[in-house]
Amino acid sequence: MVQRLGRRGRGLLNGAYLLIFLAVAADLLTSSRGTVSPVLASVPVLAAPGTRRVVVPLLAGLSALAVAGLLWAANQALPASVHLAALAAIASTTLASTAHVALVTSQEQELREVRSVAEAAQLALLRPVPPRLGGLRIAVRYLAAAPEARIGGDLYEALETPYGVRVLLGDVEGKGLGAVETAADVLGAFREAAVAEAELGAVAERLDAAVARRAGEERFVTAVLLGVPPAGSTAQLVTCGHPPPLRLRGVEPPLELSPASIAPPLGLLGLTGGSFQAEEFELRRGDTLLLYTDGLSEARDASGAFYPTAERLTGLPVPGPEALLDHLLADVNRYTGGIPTDDSALIAVRREA
Numbered sequence: 001m002v003q004r005l006g007r008r009g010r011g012l013l014n015g016a017y018l019l020i021f022l023a024v025a026a027d028l029l030t031s032s033r034g035t036v037s038p039v040l041a042s043v044p045v046l047a048a049p050g051t052r053r054v055v056v057p058l059l060a061g062l063s064a065l066a067v068a069g070l071l072w073a074a075n076q077a078l079p080a081s082v083h084l085a086a087l088a089a090i091a092s093t094t095l096a097s098t099a100h101v102a103l104v105t106s107q108e109q110e111l112r113e114v115r116s117v118a119e120a121a122q123l124a125l126l127r128p129v130p131p132r133l134g135g136l137r138i139a140v141r142y143l144a145a146a147p148e149a150r151i152g153g154d155l156y157e158a159l160e161t162p163y164g165v166r167v168l169l170g171d172v173e174g175k176g177l178g179a180v181e182t183a184a185d186v187l188g189a190f191r192e193a194a195v196a197e198a199e200l201g202a203v204a205e206r207l208d209a210a211v212a213r214r215a216g217e218e219r220f221v222t223a224v225l226l227g228v229p230p231a232g233s234t235a236q237l238v239t240c241g242h243p244p245p246l247r248l249r250g251v252e253p254p255l256e257l258s259p260a261s262i263a264p265p266l267g268l269l270g271l272t273g274g275s276f277q278a279e280e281f282e283l284r285r286g287d288t289l290l291l292y293t294d295g296l297s298e299a300r301d302a303s304g305a306f307y308p309t310a311e312r313l314t315g316l317p318v319p320g321p322e323a324l325l326d327h328l329l330a331d332v333n334r335y336t337g338g339i340p341t342d343d344s345a346l347i348a349v350r351r352e353a
Contacts, residue, residue, distance in 0.1 A: 016046055024067060028074055035075045037086030040064040044090070044097040052105045054098050061094025125184055129158045129347075131322075134165045134230055136349050139321035141329060143295070143344040153179035154293050154345035155187055155221075159194050164230045166194040166203070169347050170223035170266070171242070171293040182219050185210045186266065200227040204238045204266070204276035211267030220265040224291055226349065228283065235283040235351075238276050241265035243297050246310055247281070248288040248318045254310040257281055257289075288318050288350040295344030296328070299336050307335050321348035 020043065023036040047060035068090055072083040129140045138158055153172035158165065168190045172179040189210035193203045204225055211221050222242040228235045237245065239259040246254040259279055264272045283289065292309065299307040312331055318324065325348050332344075 010050075013046055013050065016042070024071070027071055033077070035071050035078055035082065035086070037068045037071045037083060038089055040068050040086065041089040041093045044094040048097040048101050051101060052108070054102050054105070057094060057097035057101055061090060061097070064090045064094070125180070125187060126156065129156070133158055133160045134228065135352050136165050136228060137321050137352055138167075138350075139325050139348045141325045141344075141346045143329060143346075153183055154295065154343045155183040156345050156347055157187055157190055158347070158349075159191065161195045163198055163227065165226075165228045166190075166200070167226040167228075167291065167347060167349060168194075168207075168223060169226075169242070169291040169293065169345060170221045170240075171295075171345070172221050173219050173265075178219065182211060182214060182221065185214065186221055186223070200225055200236045200238050200278040201276040204240060204263075205269065208240075208266045208269045208276070212270055214267075220267040222265045222294075225278075226289065226291065227278065228349070228351065233282055233284050234280050235289075236278040236280055238278050239263060240276065241268075243292060243294055245292075246290040246313065247283070248290065248313065248324075249284070250286070250318065251315075254290075254313045256310060283351050285351055288321065288324065288348055290324070290328075291347040291349070293343070293345045295342035296332060296346060298342065299332050299344075301335050302337060307332055321350050324348045 020039055023039055027036045041064070043064040044057040044061035048057045051057070065087060068083070068086050071086075075083075126142065129138055131138060140156055140158075142154065142156075153175060155170045155172070156168060158167045168187075170183070170186060172182045172186075186207050189207050190203065193206035197203045197206065204223075207221070207223065207225075211219060220241070223240045224242045224245060225238040225240075226235060226245070227237075237257060237259070239257075240263050242265075244256050244258045246256055248254050261277065263276055269276070290309075290313075297307060297309055301307075309328075312335075313328070316327070319327070325346050328346065329344075
C-alpha cells in the first residue's frame with residue numbers, strides 16, 4: 001500500500017505513471033506500425049494500492065479505456081483485433097483491481113474489529129497496574145514479538161493485600177489460544193490467593209494447582225512471585241523456573257537474586273514433590289527490582305549472542321521505574337536490530353518508603 005511505502009513508494013508509482021504518459025504521447029506523435037494500448041492495462045493496477053475506495057481503480061480503468069479508444073482512432077492501420085485485445089485487457093484488470101480494493105477494505109475492517117476484541121480481552125486479562133502500590137513505585141511494559149499481537153502467554157499482576165504488595169510475572173510454555181487460557185487461569189488464581197494466603201509459598205502452590213488442573217494439556221508456567229511487606233526492609237521471592245530478578249542499588253553492579261534451591265515451574269510440582277518456599281532478601285528504600293521474562297534475556301544480536309541484561313545495566317544511574325524500562329527496551333531494540341523473536345514482559349519495582 002502506498003501509504004505504508006512512504007515517499008519512496010509514491011515516487012515509484014509516479015515514475016510508472018510518467019512512463020505510461022510518455023509512451024502514449026510518443027504513440028500519438030509518431031506514425032508507428034504498433035500501439036502501446038496494452039500498457040494502459042496497468043493504470044487501474046497502479047491506482048489500487050493507494051486507496052481504499054473502489055471507485056478509484058474503476059475511474060482509472062475507464063480513463064485508460066478512453067485513452068485506448070483515442071489510440072485506436074490514431075492507429076487505424078492496425079487490425080481491429082489488436083485494439084480489441086487491449087480494451088479487453090484494460091477492462092479485466094480494472095475489474096480485478098476494483099475487486100482487490102473491495103476485498104482488502106473488507107479484510108481491514110474485520111482486522112479492526114478483531115483488534116478491538118483483542119484489546120478488550122487484554123484489558124480483562126492484563127489489567128493496568130497502578131503506578132503506586134503501598135510504598136512502591138511500579139512500572140510495567142509488554143512488548144509483543146508480532147506487530148499485530150495484543151495478548152499472549154506472558155502475564156503480570158500487582159496487588160495490594162493484607163500482607164503487603166504482591167507481584168506476579170510469568171511466561172506460559174507454548175503459544176496460541178491455549179497459552180492465553182492458561183495465563184487467564186493463573187492470573188485468576190493469583191488474584192484470589194494473593195489476598196487469602198499469608199505465605200507467599202502457599203500462593204505459588206495455588207497457582208501450580210490451577211495449571212495442573214487443565215485437563216488434557218501438558219503446559220507449565222515459569223513465574224516469579226514477589227512479596228513486599230508494608231514495613232521493614234526485607235522482601236520475599238518465590239522463583240518457579242523463571243529468570244531471577246535483578247536488584248539495582250545506587251552505583252553497585254546489578255545483583256541477580258538467584259534462588260538458593262531450585263523450584264519447578266508452575267504445573268510441575270506434582271512431578272517433583274515438596275513445596276514452594278519463599279526466600280527473603282534485602283530491599284532498602286531506593287532499591288529497584290527488575291523482573292522480566294525470557295523474551296528479554298534471550299533476545300539475540302546479529303551474531304546470535306543473548307542480551308546480557310545485567311551487564312547492560314552495569315554503571316547505569318538507576319532512574320525511576322518508568323525511565324528504567326524505557327531505557328531497557330530502547331537498548332534491547334538497538335541490540336537486536338529491532339527484530340524481537342519473543343514476547344517480553346517487564347516489571348520494575350522501586351521501594352520508596
